[in-house]
Structure formats: structure tokens, C-alpha cells
Amino acid sequence: MTPQRRAIVDCLAATRVHPTADEVFADVNSRFPMTSRATVYNTLNLLLDAHLVNIVEEAGLKRFDPNIEPHHHFICSICGMVEDIESPEKDQLTLLNVGNHVVESMQITVRGKCAACINRGIRADG
Amino acid sequence: MTPQRRAIVDCLAATRVHPTADEVFADVNSRFPMTSRATVYNTLNLLLDAHLVNIVEEAGLKRFDPNIEPHHHFICSICGMVEDIESPEKDQLTLLNVGNHVVESMQITVRGKCAACINRGIRADG
DNA sequence: ATCCAATTTTAGATGTATTCTAAAGGCATG
DNA sequence: CATGCCTTTAGAATACATCTAAAATTGGAT
Ligand SMILES: [Mn+2]
Ligand SMILES: [Mn+2]
Ligand SMILES: [Zn+2]
Ligand SMILES: [Zn+2]
Numbered sequence: 001m002t003p004q005r006r007a008i009v010d011c012l013a014a015t016r017v018h019p020t021a022d023e024v025f026a027d028v029n030s031r032f033p034m035t036s037r038a039t040v041y042n043t044l045n046l047l048l049d050a051h052l053v054n055i056v057e058e059a060g061l062k063r064f065d066p067n068i069e070p071h072h073h074f075i076c077s078i079c080g081m082v083e084d085i086e087s088p089e090k091d092q093l094t095l096l097n098v099g100n101h102v103v104e105s106m107q108i109t110v111r112g113k114c115a116a117c118i119n120r121g122i123r124a125d126g
Numbered sequence: 127m128t129p130q131r132r133a134i135v136d137c138l139a140a141t142r143v144h145p146t147a148d149e150v151f152a153d154v155n156s157r158f159p160m161t162s163r164a165t166v167y168n169t170l171n172l173l174l175d176a177h178l179v180n181i182v183e184e185a186g187l188k189r190f191d192p193n194i195e196p197h198h199h200f201i202c203s204i205c206g207m208v209e210d211i212e213s214p215e216k217d218q219l220t221l222l223n224v225g226n227h228v229v230e231s232m233q234i235t236v237r238g239k240c241a242a243c244i245n246r247g248i249r250a251d252g
Numbered sequence: 253a254t255c256c257a258a259t260t261t262t263a264g265a266t267g268t269a270t271t272c273t274a275a276a277g278g279c280a281t282g
Numbered sequence: 283c284a285t286g287c288c289t290t291t292a293g294a295a296t297a298c299a300t301c302t303a304a305a306a307t308t309g310g311a312t
Contacts, residue, residue: 074229101240104266111229
């Protein structure tokens with residue numbers, strides 16, 4: 001556990017915004033200016049392999065999610081924001097068979113417009 | 127509607143495999159050898175803007191889905207195959223509010239191992 | 253403390269998917 | 283035929299991610 005790795009882990013633990021690798025890099029770099037992108041990617045991939053973080057893909061970006069409890073996401077179609085859903089919906093899902101495939105997990109993605117974007121839009125109109 | 131565009135639309139209409147842009151390019155190019163990648167990407171993005179196709183992102187790839195009816199997907203964690211779910215699960219989902227956000231759609235992603243990959247694995251073992 | 257092997261970090265090169273650009277081509281209209 | 287508009291094309295440019303090889307750091311053994 002090096003300072004760089006600690007900074008990366010801390011960055012993930014402190015956020016709920018599902019940052020991209022580049023956002024993690026920017027954050028870590030502000031505290032450890034010499035940290036390279038490669039270290040950030042290496043460490044994130046180590047965390048992935050160890051199942052300590054998950055990935056949420058959206059708009060061509062891989063966003064990293066330190067919340068490894070099964071949960072669902074809301075994604076804003078305007079600003080791209082990804083937010084955890086403290087899921088009552090989870091209980092709606094029975095893990096059932098799909099064809100002859102072996103099902104391991106099920107996840108809901110909810111799309112729409114986030115409150116911030118709606119407010120921005122209303123102000124822009126008025 | 128040019129021959130290239132028709133070929134791209136036909137390619138999408140004929141498949142259920144959620145091809146990538148490059149897979150569409152390969153298919154179209156086999157019939158119209160001079161078609162460029164730019165035309166494929168341009169046309170796919172036009173179709174997206176017109177809401178005639180959707181995107182399914184997986185493993186860093188954008189896969190194109192001509193099925194614009196709301197539906198769900200099974201994704202194989204081994205081969206990456208994306209398959210529509212003729213959804214009884216759809217009815218499990220009530221389109222409910224998430225925070226102060228405006229919900230527009232909800233989609234289930236089921237992950238696991240596909241039948242083909244399971245068979246391949248069993249043969250490899252035996 | 254010194255040496256050494258193993259691991260980690262770094263800068264930059266490389267890879268891969270996608271988008272952009274500028275010129276050429278097609279097609280309809282006057 | 284000349285004009286304008288849209289499409290296509292090839293290749294350059296961009297963006298995100300991964301790989302490489304050398305330097306730096308670590309921890310254990312002497
Ligand atoms: Mn999450
Ligand atoms: Mn589909
Ligand atoms: Zn938003
Ligand atoms: Zn499979």
C-alpha cells in the first residue's frame with residue numbers, strides 16, 4: 001500500500017459520483033503531483049480484479065464505483081451524472097433464468113433528467 | 127437513402143446480435159467494398175439521433191441495437207454476447223420516482239454465463 | 253548499514269474506438 | 283451544362299485506455 005495507492009483508494013471512498021479514471025487521476029494528482037496516469041489505471045485495475053470496485057459504463061466512459069453492494073443506478077441523459085439508487089426496486093427483481101444461460105446478477109439502470117438539470121432548464125426558460 | 131445507408135440499415139435489421147460499428151462496417155463492406163468507416167459511423171449516429179436504433183455499452187464497446195421497443199438484455203461475462211430478453215421481468219418494474227429526478231426509462235441488465243460458453247467450458251474440462 | 257530480489261511507479265509509446273476534416277462525388281433543379 | 287446541396291471518402295486527429303521498459307522504492311537477508 002503506497003501513498004499513491006492510498007490516495008486512489010481514499011479518492012474512491014470519499015466520493016459518490018462514480019469518477020472516471022481521469023477524474024481519479026486529477027484528484028490524486030492534486031495531492032501527489034507526480035502520480036502518473038499509468039499508476040492510476042494500474043491501481044484501478046488491481047481494485048477491479050480484487051472485486052473492491054465495480055465499473056459502470058456510460059457514454060463511452062468507464063466510471064468506477066466503490067460501492068460493491070449490489071445496487072442500481074440513475075443516469076442523467078443531459079449531464080451524464082450517475083447516482084446510486086438505494087433500491088426498493090431491487091426487491092422487485094427475482095433472479096430468474098434467462099434461456100439456458102446461468103444468471104449471476106441483475107441490475108436496473110434508470111434513465112431520465114436529474115433534478116439539477118431540470119432546475120437549470122427551468123431557469124434558462126424563465 | 128443511398129445504397130450504403132440501405133446496406134447499413136439492412137445489416138442492422140437482419141441481426142439480433144447487437145453489432146459494433148466495426149462489425150457493421152465489415153458486413154456492409156463485404157457487399158459495398160468502397161464503403162468507408164466514416165459513412166458507417168455517420169449513418170449509425172444519424173439513426174441514433176432519429177431514435178431508430180439504441181446503444182448498448184459493454185466492455186468499452188458501443189453495440190447498436192435496432193430493437194427500439196423497451197426491452198432488457200442478457201450479457202455474457204465470458205464472450206460478451208448481448209441478447210435481448212423477451213421480458214416477463216419488464217412487468218416487474220414500476221416506473222417510480224428516484225429522488226427529485228424525472229424518470230424516463232428503466233432497463234434491466236442481466237449478467238452471467240451464456241449457454242454456449244458453459245458448453246465450451248464443460249467440453250474443455252471433460 | 254548494505255545488498256539484493258521483488259514490487260511499484262513513471263514517462264512515454266502504443267493500441268483501439270470514434271470523430272473530424274477537407275476534398276471529391278452524386279444528384280436534382282434551373 | 284451550371285449550380286447548390288447533400289453524401290461519401292480517406293486519412294488525420296482525438297480520446298480513452300493499456301503496455302513497455304527503465305528507474306525508484308520496498309522489505310528481507312546478511
Ligand atoms: Mn454505484
Ligand atoms: Mn436489444
Ligand atoms: Zn443532469
Ligand atoms: Zn458467452
